[in-house]
Every structure is written in C-alpha cells, then in structure tokens.
Amino acid sequence: xxxxxxxxxxxxxxxxxxxxxxxxxxxxxxxxxxxxxxxxxxxxxxxxxxxxxxxxxxxxxxxxxxxxxxxxxxxxxxxxxxxxxxxxxxxxxxxxxxxxxxxxxxxxx
Amino acid sequence: xxxxxxxxxxxxxxxxxxxxxxxxxxxxxxxxxxxxxxxxxxxxxxxxxxxxxxxxxxxxxxxxxxxxxxxxxxxxxxxxxxxxxxxxxxxxxxxxxxxxxxxxxxxxxxxxxxx
Numbered sequence: 001x002x003x004x005x006x007x008x009x010x011x012x013x014x015x016x017x018x019x020x021x022x023x024x025x026x027x028x029x030x031x032x033x034x035x036x037x038x039x040x041x042x043x044x045x046x047x048x049x050x051x052x053x054x055x056x057x058x059x060x061x062x063x064x065x066x067x068x069x070x071x072x073x074x075x076x077x078x079x080x081x082x083x084x085x086x087x088x089x090x091x092x093x094x095x096x097x098x099x100x101x102x103x104x105x106x107x108x109x
Numbered sequence: 110x111x112x113x114x115x116x117x118x119x120x121x122x123x124x125x126x127x128x129x130x131x132x133x134x135x136x137x138x139x140x141x142x143x144x145x146x147x148x149x150x151x152x153x154x155x156x157x158x159x160x161x162x163x164x165x166x167x168x169x170x171x172x173x174x175x176x177x178x179x180x181x182x183x184x185x186x187x188x189x190x191x192x193x194x195x196x197x198x199x200x201x202x203x204x205x206x207x208x209x210x211x212x213x214x215x216x217x218x219x220x221x222x223x224x
Contacts, residue, residue: 031210042113042200042215043152050210088152095140095206096165097213099152 004089004100012106019076021103023089024069030092032065032072037086037102046087047074081109111135113216115201121222127189130219133182134203142213143176143186144200152200158184159206191223 004025013019025032031050035043049056049065049072056063062075072089084107090097114133122128134141142157156166161178169176173192178184188195198220202213 033212035215042217043202043213044215045212048210048212092211095159095211096142096154096157098154101151 004091004098006087006089006100006103008103009101010104010106012108013079015079015081015107015109017079017107019079019083019105019107021074021087021089021105023072023074023100025072025089025091025098025100026070027091027093027098029067030094032063033090033092033097034061034063034072034074035088035090035099037088039085043088076105079105079107081107083107113201113203113214115199115216115219117219118217119220119222121224122191123224124192125190126223127187128191128195128221128223130186130199130201130221132184132186132201132216134184134201135214136182138203138205138214139181140204140206140211141178141184142202142204143184144202145197146200146218147197155186191221193223196221196223 007022033048034046037043047058049063060077065072086102086104088102089100116131140159143155146152155168156176158178176186198218200218202215204211204213
C-alpha cells in the first residue's frame with residue numbers, strides 16, 4: 001500500500017494546549033496537504049506545503065516538511081474544543097493524493 | 110457556491126442489489142475523484158477523472174465497481190452486485206487542475222450499508 005502513516009493515531013489534550021501530529025509517506029511527492037474531517041462529514045483542506053518548502057504557517061497551524069525523511073508534522077497552537085476532528089496528511093503523487101491513516105484529535109474544554 | 114453535492118446521503122440495500130451513487134462537482138472544476146472510507150482500510154482512492162476522462166482506476170476493487178462521468182457536472186459510481194463488504198462511506202471530491210498545487214473539495218459522502 002502507498003498509504004502514509006500518521007502518528008499518533010489518537011491524541012487527547014486540554015483547550016489551550018498545542019497539538020502535534022506527524023505523518024510519514026512512502027512515495028516522492030510534489031506537495032503535501034493536510035485535511036480535517038469532522039465526524040460524519042467530508043474532508044476539508046487546511047494547508048498545502050510544496051516539496052521545496054520546509055515550513056509554512058496559516059493562522060494557528062504550522063506545517064513542516066522533511067523530504068529527506070519523507071515526513072511532515074502539523075502543529076495546532078492554542079487548541080480549542082472546536083478543533084476536535086480527525087486530521088489527515090496527503091501526499092500529491094503526480095495528480096492524485098495519497099492519504100495517511102489519520103490522527104483523531106480530542107480537545108477537552 | 111453549493112460545493113460538491115452527493116446523493117443519496119444514506120443508502121441501505123440488500124446483498125446482490127445494484128447501488129448507484131451520484132456526484133455533482135463544483136462548477137468549473139476539471140478533476141473528479143471517488144474515494145471509499147472504512148475503519149479498516151482508511152481513505153482509499155477508487156478512481157479519478159480529468160476532463161471527464163478516467164485516468165486511473167487502479168483503486169477500483171473489482172469488476173463489480175464501475176464509474177462514469179458523462180459530462181463535467183455529473184458522475185456516478187455503480188456497484189453491481191453489492192456485497193456486505195462494500196459497506197463504507199463513499200466520498201466524491203473535485204478540484205481545478207492547474208499544474209500541481211491542486212486542493213480537493215470533498216462532498217459530504219454517501220454512507221452505504223449492504224445487508
């Protein structure tokens with residue numbers, strides 16, 4: 001399977017804490033994207049980082065990419081209860097996305 | 110914009126029956142993707158189209174699965190005959206292909222239960 005792996009599989013934190021999720025992928029990629037999925041809903045795009053970038057910020061999100069290790073991380077700072085969701089990384093392989101297994105984040109108020 | 114529209118949202122059927130899932134992509138998008146999500150296998154790409162042409166159907170599990178995109182605003186995923194192991198959430202997504210940095214917009218999914 002080309003599917004990437006995410007770590008941890010599940011994460012529980014208190015509001016205000018930071019959440020870090022890691023992703024490893026197997027193939028060469030053009031970019032890496034992070035998506036969020038609320039329970040019972042479709043996935044929503046959060047942020048994209050190109051293969052020639054190392055770090056990117058968007059609001060409370062910070063993404064890093066290490067192509068030599070085929071890994072990425074997503075940091076959510078000052079988490080909120082509304083951040084409770086599953087988070088997926090996805091590597092763009094030519095013109096299709098290969099999704100990771102996801103991290104389930106629970107933020108307690 | 111209405112986003113990606115999928116129908117039905119829920120489908121319960123009996124083994125052996127034909128199931129047809131429908132998708133309307135975002136207007137102007139030229140790529141369409143069908144995914145299947147289960148607890149065991151996660152999110153799997155089944156097939157995708159560029160400009161209504163199937164590009165990669167290597168993820169389609171068996172000949173029982175078929176997908177069509179007769180025009181830019183409509184696609185179907187058909188399972189015939191359906192089996193209990195086909196039970197999953199099926200997502201359609203669309204994107205505007207522009208040379209590498211495409212992001213995908215997902216529909217709400219169709220939750221399929223085959224008894």
